[in-house]
Amino acid sequence: AQSVTQLDSQVPVFEEAPVELRCNYSSSVSVYLFWYVQYPNQGLQLLLKYLSGSTLVKGINGFEAEFNKSQTSFHLRKPSVHISDTAEYFCAVRVTGGGNKLTFGTGTQLKVEL
């Protein structure tokens, strides 16, 4: 069975600083990878996804992520964060042929401070 590990439960960062949110997955087969953002009491909004092709994926709000198959990672990065980026971020994986279900990581709370 696949699993997703988000190593950091909380990441504090100052505004305009760069940030990286880490995500590692375990799967013996091909995967699709997703990053979602959740604001308080709201559903999930897709930031970006990797299905195939270029390993560097650009998403909304200036976020990007790089799929690294050898390290089984899909870290999320932003070169300069804003106060409005404060939210919970979830990494998720879907295993090809695995019944279309998403498996989520435990989430990382990004807190941007002035």
Added chain:
Amino acid sequence: GAVVSQHPSWVICKSGTSVKIECRSLDFQATTMFWYRQFPKQSLMLMATSNEGSKATYEQGVEKDKFLINHASLTLSTLTVTSAHPEDSSFYICSASIRSGQGGGIYGYTFGSGTRLTVV
């Protein structure tokens, strides 16, 4: 495109009563709907997967008689929490898979805005 509308956004009910949560796909046909439960500061836990016109598939440990899922049409799926108790208080989120055309592969998922259920 591919918007899922979830209602209500929040509900308070008395212990022992039932609550129905609706998710509607507004501009596409949702052949598959996923229902998640999220406790405070925790991740999303998949409760069940429903396909239009067939019985839902529940994850291990989820009581199918307590959490009734109906997916009778391609645009509507409902979750009914029966005989709710305080421990059922949680944030419930639905999600639909998005296909590339009819019968195409899944290339994404769209989520409802969630329902905060409080049982008193």
